[in-house]
Amino acid sequence: MGLGSKTTLQFHPSTATVSARIHPVVLFNICDCYVRRPDQAERVIGTLLGSVSTDGTIEIKNSYAVPHNESADQVALDIDYHHTLYASHQKVNPKEVIVGWYSTGCDVSGGSALIHEFYSREVANPVHLTVDTGFTNGEASIKAYVSFNLSLGDRPLAAQFNEIPLDLRMIEAERVGFDILKMAVMDKLPNDLEGMEATMERLYTLIDDVYKYVDDVVEGRLAPDNNIGRFIADTLSSFPKISPAAFDKVFNDRVQDNYALAYLSSLTRTQLAIAEKLNTAAQVL
Amino acid sequence: MARSFLQAVATEEVAPPLRVVQMEGVAVLKVIKHCKEFSPALVTGQLLGLDVGSVLEVTNCFPFPIREEDDENEADGANYQLEMMRCLREVNVDNNTVGWYQSTLLGSYQTVELIETFMNYQENIRRCVCIIYDPSRSNHGVLALKALKLTDSFMDLYRHNNFTGEKLREKKLSWVDIFEEIPIKVSNSALISAFMTELEPDSPVLQCDLDRLKLTTAPFMERNLEFLIECMDDLSSEQNKFQYYYRNLSRQQSQQQTWLQKRRTENMARKAAGEEPLPEEDPSNSIFKPIPEPSRLDSYLITNQVANYCNQINGAAGQSFCRLYLTKALHEK
Numbered sequence: 001m002g003l004g005s006k007t008t009l010q011f012h013p014s015t016a017t018v019s020a021r022i023h024p025v026v027l028f029n030i031c032d033c034y035v036r037r038p039d040q041a042e043r044v045i046g047t048l049l050g051s052v053s054t055d056g057t058i059e060i061k062n063s064y065a066v067p068h069n070e071s072a073d074q075v076a077l078d079i080d081y082h083h084t085l086y087a088s089h090q091k092v093n094p095k096e097v098i099v100g101w102y103s104t105g106c107d108v109s110g111g112s113a114l115i116h117e118f119y120s121r122e123v124a125n126p127v128h129l130t131v132d133t134g135f136t137n138g139e140a141s142i143k144a145y146v147s148f149n150l151s152l153g154d155r156p157l158a159a160q161f162n163e164i165p166l167d168l169r170m171i172e173a174e175r176v177g178f179d180i181l182k183m184a185v186m187d188k189l190p191n192d193l194e195g196m197e198a199t200m201e202r203l204y205t206l207i208d209d210v211y212k213y214v215d216d217v218v219e220g221r222l223a224p225d226n227n228i229g230r231f232i233a234d235t236l237s238s239f240p241k242i243s244p245a246a247f248d249k250v251f252n253d254r255v256q257d258n259y260a261l262a263y264l265s266s267l268t269r270t271q272l273a274i275a276e277k278l279n280t281a282a283q284v285l
Numbered sequence: 286m287a288r289s290f291l292q293a294v295a296t297e298e299v300a301p302p303l304r305v306v307q308m309e310g311v312a313v314l315k316v317i318k319h320c321k322e323f324s325p326a327l328v329t330g331q332l333l334g335l336d337v338g339s340v341l342e343v344t345n346c347f348p349f350p351i352r353e354e355d356d357e358n359e360a361d362g363a364n365y366q367l368e369m370m371r372c373l374r375e376v377n378v379d380n381n382t383v384g385w386y387q388s389t390l391l392g393s394y395q396t397v398e399l400i401e402t403f404m405n406y407q408e409n410i411r412r413c414v415c416i417i418y419d420p421s422r423s424n425h426g427v428l429a430l431k432a433l434k435l436t437d438s439f440m441d442l443y444r445h446n447n448f449t450g451e452k453l454r455e456k457k458l459s460w461v462d463i464f465e466e467i468p469i470k471v472s473n474s475a476l477i478s479a480f481m482t483e484l485e486p487d488s489p490v491l492q493c494d495l496d497r498l499k500l501t502t503a504p505f506m507e508r509n510l511e512f513l514i515e516c517m518d519d520l521s522s523e524q525n526k527f528q529y530y531y532r533n534l535s536r537q538q539s540q541q542q543t544w545l546q547k548r549r550t551e552n553m554a555r556k557a558a559g560e561e562p563l564p565e566e567d568p569s570n571s572i573f574k575p576i577p578e579p580s581r582l583d584s585y586l587i588t589n590q591v592a593n594y595c596n597q598i599n600g601a602a603g604q605s606f607c608r609l610y611l612t613k614a615l616h617e618k
């Protein structure tokens with residue numbers, strides 16, 4: 001930098017993006033597109049849709065693949081395709097806007113900078129999501145980046161991709177159940193009671209674990225950890241203290257309500273069966 | 286001997302019955318996302334996939350925009366659909382419609398509209414299915430996803446619009462035989478299953494567990510009961526219609542009998558007097574006009590809904606019992 005005091009290396013930090021959150025459907029879509037990619041294609045890229053919340057968190061809620069061609073030094077993106085599909089998505093959900101783009105593979109390449117530039121024209125501060133479908137490092141790395149422009153005077157010099165924290169805890173996927181999403185083939189969807197059973201079993205093992213831990217600590221086999229102790233105390237105190245009589249009353253009332261409901265529904269079903277028989281009998285006039 | 290493709294196609298006349306709907310995880314999630322985001326508005330979308338023997342594969346889907354009551358928009362909707370299919374084909378998504386999905390509120394989907402949509406689809410594609418998702422139930426940790434189709438015998442009757450008691454009896458079609466639920470299988474690509482296994486959180490408690498253990502079921506039960514009561518009212522009014530019809534019918538029959546009796550005695554008298562007997566039928570007489578029988582379709586559908594509500598109440602009550610006894614056990618500790 002010995003050119004004189006006039007030249008300054010400028011660093012344009014865009015408004016700081018705090019973090020990004022990804023909806024499982026995006027990941028599923030990306031993987032599906034990757035599996036279905038054209039013969040010669042090395043990677044798939046596409047547009048990410050979502051919203052930016054007030055605290056700067058980018059919610060990535062949807063995505064679609066955009067066909068592209070890549071050679072050694074240039075990238076051709078099907079911009080028409082991108083625009084048509086974006087318009088179609090807007091018709092369904094106008095609240096989802098472009099927030100960035102994704103690519104499979106594990107790092108940011110030269111071509112990525114070009115594509116990123118294109119998306120910067122679509123939206124300010126696009127996020128770039130990379131999904132390592134090749135498991136290059138032996139793990140599923142999913143990363144989000146934003147880019148900063150480095151310029152020398154007025155001349156753009158380079159773009160720097162900075163990784164931002166990405167929240168991968170997918171509540172939506174947990175709701176559906178990981179069992180369904182991670183198995184290659186799941187023969188049957190769990191029904192109400194089966195799901196309940198699994199949950200109860202998990203709760204049971206949790207309680208067992210806590211018991212074991214407390215016993216171990218009491219008997220001196222484990223070093224006590226104050227934080228865990230506080231957690232347990234908090235959990236126990238969150239249990240409302242009700243006198244046994246009051247609890248019995250509440251409990252019995254609820255049980256009876258449920259019995260009444262179950263009875264009513266069985267009664268209705270019986271009624272339906274009778275009505276059907278009567279109707280068929282009435283038809284034989 | 287190797288058969289030519291043409292021969293193979295020609296011999297494939299009898300299609301095996303549809304046994305399983307195999308959904309890809311991506312389709313499941315897309316359906317759920319769309320239905321949930323717009324809940325409580327009811328939304329629909331198209332299912333894409335392949336028809337492989339007795340398995341119908343649903344590999345992808347796309348949502349329809351919320352329809353407005355406008356003629357113009359209808360053309361718009363068709364355009365949207367074509368455009369979407371074209372775009373998806375370009376990225377190698379299966380470009381074959383296999384049915385549609387829709388969201389529902391507490392499982393109140395058994396309507397004439399659904400049947401009509403189904404018949405429309407059925408005209409164009411031989412094998413189609415309707416996936417129903419209920420966002421209201423998913424808050425209780427239940428994956429309320431169902432695949433439905435109309436039974437063949439019902440479709441036959443519906444095409445001829447023939448819902449008289451006699452026809453139904455002839456076909457032995459009762460209300461349970463309108464819809465056929467097809468078991469859903471979920472499949473995922475190896476890539477996805479690798480990712481999900483990696484990403485599954487270590488924490489032993491998942492969101493669905495928390496949802497399932499929620500003690501408040503009152504609003505859900507109340508709505509269910511409300512709907513049930515409404516349906517019962519509808520059903521009883523349908524029943525009244527039939528009673529009215531049968532009363533009219535029997536009155537007409539007795540009128541016909543008395544008329545016939547009279548005519549016969551008159552004829553006897555005429556015979557004795559050597560005159561020609563009068564015909565024993567008189568189409569001009571109003572009592573011989575057949576009374577139209579009301580269609581049983583509505584009452585069948587309502588019965589289906591009632592049965593559905595009953596099932597839901599029963600299921601929820603069962604879950605509730607589990608939770609209550611669990612709370613009790615915890616409390617006693």
